[in-house]
Amino acid sequence: MEGGAILEGLARRDPAALARAISLVENRREGFEQVLARALVPRAAGATAGRRTGLTGPPGAGKSTLTERLIRHYRAHGESVGVIAVDPTSAFTGGALLGDRIRMESSEVDSGVFIRSMATRGSHGGLAVTTEEVAQLLEAFGFAQVLIETVGVGQTELDIAGAADTTVVVLVPESGDAIQTLKAGVMEIADIYVLNKSDRPGADKLRHEIEIMVSMRRGSRAGAWEPPVIKTVATTGEGIGELTGALEGHRAYLETSGMLVARRKRRVEALTRAVLTRALERWVWEAARADEIIAERLDDVLEGRQSPYELAQAVIEQVKSGALE
Amino acid sequence: MEGGAILEGLARRDPAALARAISLVENRREGFEQVLARALVPRAAGATAGRRTGLTGPPGAGKSTLTERLIRHYRAHGESVGVIAVDPTSAFTGGALLGDRIRMESSEVDSGVFIRSMATRGSHGGLAVTTEEVAQLLEAFGFAQVLIETVGVGQTELDIAGAADTTVVVLVPESGDAIQTLKAGVMEIADIYVLNKSDRPGADKLRHEIEIMVSMRRGSRAGAWEPPVIKTVATTGEGIGELTGALEGHRAYLETSGMLVARRKRRVEALTRAVLTRALERWVWEAARADEIIAERLDDVLEGRQSPYELAQAVIEQVKSGALE
Numbered sequence: 207m208e209g210g211a212i213l214e215g216l217a218r219r220d221p222a223a224l225a226r227a228i229s230l231v232e233n234r235r236e237g238f239e240q241v242l243a244r245a246l247v248p249r250a251a252g253a254t255a256g257r258r259t260g261l262t263g264p265p266g267a268g269k270s271t272l273t274e275r276l277i278r279h280y281r282a283h284g285e286s287v288g289v290i291a292v293d294p295t296s297a298f299t300g301g302a303l304l305g306d307r308i309r310m311e312s313s314e315v316d317s318g319v320f321i322r323s324m325a326t327r328g329s330h331g332g333l334a335v336t337t338e339e340v341a342q343l344l345e346a347f348g349f350a351q352v353l354i355e356t357v358g359v360g361q362t363e364l365d366i367a368g369a370a371d372t373t374v375v376v377l378v379p380e381s382g383d384a385i386q387t388l389k390a391g392v393m394e395i396a397d398i399y400v401l402n403k404s405d406r407p408g409a410d411k412l413r414h415e416i417e418i419m420v421s422m423r424r425g426s427r428a429g430a431w432e433p434p435v436i437k438t439v440a441t442t443g444e445g446i447g448e449l450t451g452a453l454e455g456h457r458a459y460l461e462t463s464g465m466l467v468a469r470r471k472r473r474v475e476a477l478t479r480a481v482l483t484r485a486l487e488r489w490v491w492e493a494a495r496a497d498e499i500i501a502e503r504l505d506d507v508l509e510g511r512q513s514p515y516e517l518a519q520a521v522i523e524q525v526k527s528g529a530l531e
Numbered sequence: 532m533e534g535g536a537i538l539e540g541l542a543r544r545d546p547a548a549l550a551r552a553i554s555l556v557e558n559r560r561e562g563f564e565q566v567l568a569r570a571l572v573p574r575a576a577g578a579t580a581g582r583r584t585g586l587t588g589p590p591g592a593g594k595s596t597l598t599e600r601l602i603r604h605y606r607a608h609g610e611s612v613g614v615i616a617v618d619p620t621s622a623f624t625g626g627a628l629l630g631d632r633i634r635m636e637s638s639e640v641d642s643g644v645f646i647r648s649m650a651t652r653g654s655h656g657g658l659a660v661t662t663e664e665v666a667q668l669l670e671a672f673g674f675a676q677v678l679i680e681t682v683g684v685g686q687t688e689l690d691i692a693g694a695a696d697t698t699v700v701v702l703v704p705e706s707g708d709a710i711q712t713l714k715a716g717v718m719e720i721a722d723i724y725v726l727n728k729s730d731r732p733g734a735d736k737l738r739h740e741i742e743i744m745v746s747m748r749r750g751s752r753a754g755a756w757e758p759p760v761i762k763t764v765a766t767t768g769e770g771i772g773e774l775t776g777a778l779e780g781h782r783a784y785l786e787t788s789g790m791l792v793a794r795r796k797r798r799v800e801a802l803t804r805a806v807l808t809r810a811l812e813r814w815v816w817e818a819a820r821a822d823e824i825i826a827e828r829l830d831d832v833l834e835g836r837q838s839p840y841e842l843a844q845a846v847i848e849q850v851k852s853g854a855l856e
Contacts, residue, residue, distance in 0.1 A: 239840040239843075239844075240840070242838065242840055243838040243840040243841055246838055264589070380705065471833060474829070474832055474833055474839075475825070475829055477839055478825055478829065478832050478839040478842060478843075479821075479825060481839040481840055481842075481843045482821055482824075482825065482839070482842065482843040482846060483812060483816065483821075484843075485840075485843035485844065485846075485847055486812065486815045486816065486819065486821070486843075486846070486847065486850070487808060487811065487812050487815075489847050489850075489851075490811045490812075490815050491808065491811065494811060496804075496807055496808075496811070499807075500800070500803055500804060500807065504799070504800055504803065507799055507803050508796060508799055513567065513568040513571055514799075514802055514803040514806040514807070515564040515565070515567055515568040515806055515810075516568055517803060517806075517807065518564075518803075518806045518807040518809075518810035518811075519564075519810065521807060521810075521811070522810055522811065522814050525811070525814075526814075
């Protein structure tokens with residue numbers, strides 16, 4: 207199925223076309239930007255119709271089960287749900303988290319639910335951009351709720367979380383390292399904390415610790431949203447109502463404070479910047495024959511006759527002198 | 532202190548000059564590439580004199596204490612040690628992991644030890660490159676051992692680990708999520724597993740699970756290194772001798788198998804590629820006045836009159852038509 211057929215399929219809301227569009231975007235295959243350009247416009251890129259919720263946290267915190275609970279909740283309220291699950295699985299361990307996923311896949315018979323896993327392997331800095339693009343595709347397709355689930359709490363995950371309007375950080379009592387995790391940049395992105403598996407020992411202690419950190423932080427920003435700490439047991443559904451209530455509450459806060467528009471605007475600006483960088487880089491890299499040059503001169507670098515910095519400078523001089531077409 | 536003074540300081544092995552060189556590189560300040568080019572050449576970029584060990588694992592696993600133990604071990608054997616500690620701390624939580632660090636800082640009175648923390652905030656995809664550059668600086672300065680400590684097990688951390696010859700993955704018994712962590716791409720980079728805090732319950736069970744995963748993997752690659760699982764209690768020093776023995780063993784394996792040279796070669800190629808990309812990108816971004824163009828046209832993108840992809844294409848056409856200088 208090539209670009210034209212995908213666009214046609216998207217227009218008649220064919221889930222198979224959506225799946226193919228995502229593959230095209232994820233793998234950056236020839237023509238993906240044209241498909242995106244046509245699939246996403248005339249819908250304004252800054253539109254705020256869809257609701258995007260990010261769920262992030264350490265492996266084993268129960269994010270998939272929580273996601274499944276949210277899907278059921280929204281479906282019960284007649285809302286369609288698109289899910290992006292960003293898996294750090296690799297070629298070797300491919301499908302490692304599939305076990306977690308399987309229970310969720312059962313939701314797929316419902317046409318109001320679309321679940322898509324994306325691999326992080328090899329995508330490095332580009333993953334945040336791809337996630338934003340896929341989220342836009344899901345919104346353009348018409349999903350009222352878009353859930354973005356990421357495993358881990360590293361820089362990559364924080365970047366991905368940036369694609370959501372509301373970010374839920376999921377922790378568990380036995381994360382003895384939870385407070386360190388919070389310090390590691392997560393506090394800045396958490397709009398809501400979920401303390402899952404809260405029937406286990408240590409839940410109240412951890413909740414208390416998080417609340418102290420939240421209140422310390424609030425001190426420095428008057429009038430700001432105060433992230434609630436919600437105890438859940440995703441396997442039984444306990445606390446899910448409180449979570450969806452908090453999601454509603456944060457959405458209302460974003461809307462009335464004007465932050466929803468501001469967040470979306472910042473996101474579109476970042477995407478535009480990334481798309482332009484990517485396009486420039488691809489063009490210059492090809493036009494400068496950079497691969498050939500590196501292959502030719504790598505021995506000089508390895509043996510210390512030239513540094514990578516001198517090599518780069520030489521290529522740029524060559525480009526400037528008009529060798530590009 | 533500008534470039535010339537830094538180079539002069541490096542030549543007479545002044546630690547203050549090294550600290551300033553690292554700051555220059557870390558912040559990508561004007562002239563950092565010239566300093567690197569001159570500080571690292573004529574020393575061959577592919578040289579394999581220094582020994583680089585990476586330590587990675589979840590927060591709270593005791594990596595800093597292990598690092599401190601390794602420093603003591605190498606110092607007792609007369610080897611100098613340079614440490615790069617990559618902290619995911621942010622502006623807000625700046626210095627959050629300092630508590631961990633403080634015990635280590637006491638080593639700094641010894642001129643054979645140099646410890647440097649690097650922030651990950653905002654550096655995104657560039658962090659692996661910066662880590663490689665700083666590691667080269669430490670080697671060029673003359674440190675026999677270079678330790679690279681990263682907090683977390685996300686894609687960023689895996690990328691950073693690529694700067695080491697030998698990667699140690701540190702886990703603790705209470706990581707109930709340890710096996711999921713292993714599946715999440717870590718198995719491919721682990722040369723040695725350390726099960727720290729192994730006096731706690733669950734250590735033998737986890738060790739057994741890791742060994743099963745290692746042996747399953749080995750099946751697919753005959754003759755490959757089989758990562759050992761070493762139990763340590765870093766706070767008491769238990770198991771450190773076994774760890775340093777395993778580090779020696781892995782080094783010998785890398786040397787006899789030819790993999791040491793292959794790994795370093797791949798690393799130099801990646802660095803060269805990244806340096807060239809960065810230089811091309813910076814030049815084109817400036818020459819194309821990309822910031823101005825985005826500022827001018829962002830409203831069109833936000834309101835859906837133009838997609839980021841069309842905007843990028845228009846800029847490239849403009850560049851191609853000779854507007855660059």
